Amino acid sequence: MSQLSYARYGKDNIRLFKVEKDEKAGTQTVVESTVCILLEGDIETSYTEADNSVIVATDTQKQTCYILAKQNPITPPELFASVIGDHFIKTYPHIHAAHVKIIQHKWTRMAIDGKPHPHSFLRDGEDIRVVESVTRENVGVSIRSKIEKLLVLKSTGSAFYGFHRDEYTQLQETWDRILSTEVEAGWAWKTFSGLDEVKSVAPKFDEAFNAAKEITLKTFALDNSASVQATMYKMSDQILAAVPLVEAVDYSLPNKHYFEIDLSWHKGLKNTGKDATVYAPQSNPNGLIQCTVTRKGPKSKL
Template identity: 60%
Template sequence: MPSIAAARYGKDNVRVYKVERQADGTQIVTEMTVCVLLEGEIDVSYTKADNSPVVATDSIKNTIYIKAKEHPVTPPELYAAYLGTHFVEKYAHIHTANVSVITHRWTRMTIDGKPHPHSFYRDGSEVRTVEAKISKNNIAIRSGINGLLVLKSTGSQFHGFVRDEFTTLPEVWDRILSTDVDCGWAWKTFTSMSAVEEATPKFNRAWEGARSITMKTFAEENSPSVQNTMYKMCESILELVPELDTVNYKLPNKHYFEIDLSWHKGIKNTGKDAEVYAPQSGPNGLIEVTVARSQASKL
């Protein structure tokens, strides 16, 4: 007889905006997209049409708003832990809450050289991400950066790769490098909500550090390959934040191809003479890595 191997349900794409009003008139704004998926003793709602264990997804949506009012929403790791802990403590038959938080970027305007107290602008598609899995015994949190689009016009190379009958790519010692950064880091498992609260200052520092390391390494290194550069980024983040277990990157290689214009009046536009390029939307290279601490460092 068939049986359920895995099941979860909840509310996705819940948009939340919170404003914090400071005593000096300055306001801080946070905009999030939240998803909560619940697991537990819910099989009969699928197999027997018995809805008695179902916490309505509309109730889940309402809870997301209420917890945003009751608790800080920054850092998002803390809010996700509060939110997930509510569900596993409130409902005995819910064993796990999976919480995803995407924090959208609002940057404070500078007007006449001064930060404006309540005006902001969207300066890119970059978001801060959190995925938390909260059970009755522990809290697992993974933080990240997504949508950080970067480009450098020189300082990248790629040569020495496999050449065979399928190869047409030339070796290059100077090329354009651009990628859409997807970076994540997994925290060592937290044993309780109080442990997450104690770690609160570390969440923002880790995000700021990972973002800074990503851009500094990308900008300053004469990259021998995306693979090697992303590994160095992971090493630096693990060194900066001892509380992390792993760091991972997923980097698409966004290509810019030279255009041969020699057919028109002998215009030189390749190699050292290249100035005009054709940005490519696809296909693109995709390079991924996850770097964990050595076993020796865990002792």
């Protein structure tokens, strides 16, 4: 005998683009997103008994996403994800949870002759803003916001020494190295009671995203890094301090290596240590450092 232990279905890769037109100011604003919707509920019979009557078709989910985008703001993405989730659990009595993921793609307004252009944009980086939300009936809305694919590098101001050494260790200590990583940073918000509470704090989502990105970049640039671990903890600690509604911050940072090239074989050419200026970028393998930092709670009693 068998039983269905997990069931969730929906529409992935919904491409969405919206133009907001300010006729009075003569400007337009654009937002491009990719949306994924997954539904949970009393849908077991669609798997076990071929009963399609409980399925809200994935095409229906796609069309609903477009209609809600017409009727509501789609930024901040945390708010739009909550609007989508709220719709599905309130419209269909047998749907009890909606998982929504939104990837917001980057479009930056052009500056022409030193002035912002009213309707022209460029993609000045591949970093993306990501939101993952779950709206659950009688529970509330949980939201996790993220920055992904933010590629950063500094050519000095990073060291790595004093690490554990044993018979398997070949890596040499360094007091000056290139540090580069592709930032994936996330922050989990407190659980909201529902869509109305999400709406009441909507401006906080953009503020938090901007603060998290600024803290990440500023700390990366200015910290005299003893290790990726030490630097990412400082970033997390500052984000928690800056955004009271956030309960946890996490980072995943691959260490993108740039190795010195010994050129002494060619007429004694110096290119190591303080003389190093030419490096070989490495694709893999690479270090991968992760952490989650939460607010300090009361110490448990033994």
